[in-house]
Amino acid sequence: MLDTAISIKYMLAGYAVVLVLIPAYLASLVLRRRALKRKLQDLDELAKK
């Protein structure tokens, strides 16, 4: 049987990767959406002028 302390360390490292990469991707979606909305608003204002 693998040593418990070592085993826990790798398990936590694995789930840390999941809990960093998925929220990072979600954040990228939110930030990209905000940037695109701003760009669309700017284009609308430009079109009005």
Added chain:
Amino acid sequence: MKPQSPTLKILTILSSLLFLAALAMVFLYAPLEETMNYVQKVFYFHIATAWVGMLGFMAAAVAGVVYLVRHDRKWDLLEMAAIEISLVFFLITIILGSIWARPVWNTWWTWDPRLTTAAIVELVYLACLLLRQGIDDPERRARFSAVYTLVGSLSVPIAFLSIRLFRTIHPVVIGTNTASNLGAFNMTPPMLATMFFCLFTFSVVFATLLWHRVRLEQLNVAIEERQMEIL
């Protein structure tokens, strides 16, 4: 731009709850495996992310075929969204596999057929997204992407079947393991229930993210159209 539909809002909340429930099942319900101890718990998310990664790559190939037949740009958006999300999940699969391999195989990485084919799949689709950015004409970009994705999708079944076709140390989850498979284990009913719950959860999460990503790309298309109008 259309406001977010109530179905998407519900799906987003459901995905979050399912994700938390999946974590709870992994840590509180699934029993410890007697040889690998706690690190075996990485298995549940490793297999679930691999499942949605491969599912997304195959869905992208189907969307590519439909685009080539119908020439409707929405299929190109769907294809691109599926590839991007699958790349994230498949990257997680590879990293989790590497973390699991270190204490069990005594190495972070080995050029085993499964690991090598998985890395090839990731690189094939990463190249697709990078190459897409180099083509300005949306029609050409979509056509290129559809053909590329269709050809690239051949790498997915090869990666999936590699542990059955070649001599490998990677264990077979569904099927018979051989003496060379290091890290194989017999799943108890609670382990199986946790695995299937994680597969279901990640499928719902994938569908939700796909919907959000397609909406983002629709916004991008609206901007492109507005720019053309102004010019």
